[in-house]
Amino acid sequence: MDFMLLIHFLGMAAWFGGVVAAMVVKNALEQRDGSRSMIAHLTARIYSVVVGPGALLTAVSGLVLTMQLAQRVGSDVMGQPKLWVMQVTGLVAAVLVVGIAVPTATQLTRVLSAAEGEWPPAAGRLDARLGKVIYVSIIIYVLAMGGAVLL
Numbered sequence: 001m002d003f004m005l006l007i008h009f010l011g012m013a014a015w016f017g018g019v020v021a022a023m024v025v026k027n028a029l030e031q032r033d034g035s036r037s038m039i040a041h042l043t044a045r046i047y048s049v050v051v052g053p054g055a056l057l058t059a060v061s062g063l064v065l066t067m068q069l070a071q072r073v074g075s076d077v078m079g080q081p082k083l084w085v086m087q088v089t090g091l092v093a094a095v096l097v098v099g100i101a102v103p104t105a106t107q108l109t110r111v112l113s114a115a116e117g118e119w120p121p122a123a124g125r126l127d128a129r130l131g132k133v134i135y136v137s138i139i140i141y142v143l144a145m146g147g148a149v150l151l
Helices: 002-031 036-073 081-115 121-150
Strands: none
Touching: 002 036, 002 121, 036 081, 036 121, 081 121
């Protein structure tokens, strides 16, 4: 269980840290008049390499920890609402990141590569979707952390 907890915390650090890193990179490059294409490429790469795998590690290790907890202490602990808040919100946030944000980031990179330096309308829509999904997933992630703190 200790190893799985370590994996869970490392996944959470990569997930949240990657999102913060992407926001810092995006803001810093926008202030230095970086090209929108370069900014989108870098943030998409961060989501694909750091945020997505972090969310996946967090979700999978969380499921394993849940099964271990159920076997160890039984249904008394498993019925606590605080635990369910953490589990459900964490899974929803991970599904948003892995199922929508990472594929959107990958698609954005492909669209920009095909456009050869121009900013096509499809890139604007994908960038907006990516921003909204990440924003919502972070709010849900924070709710999951609230559930974890209450435990």
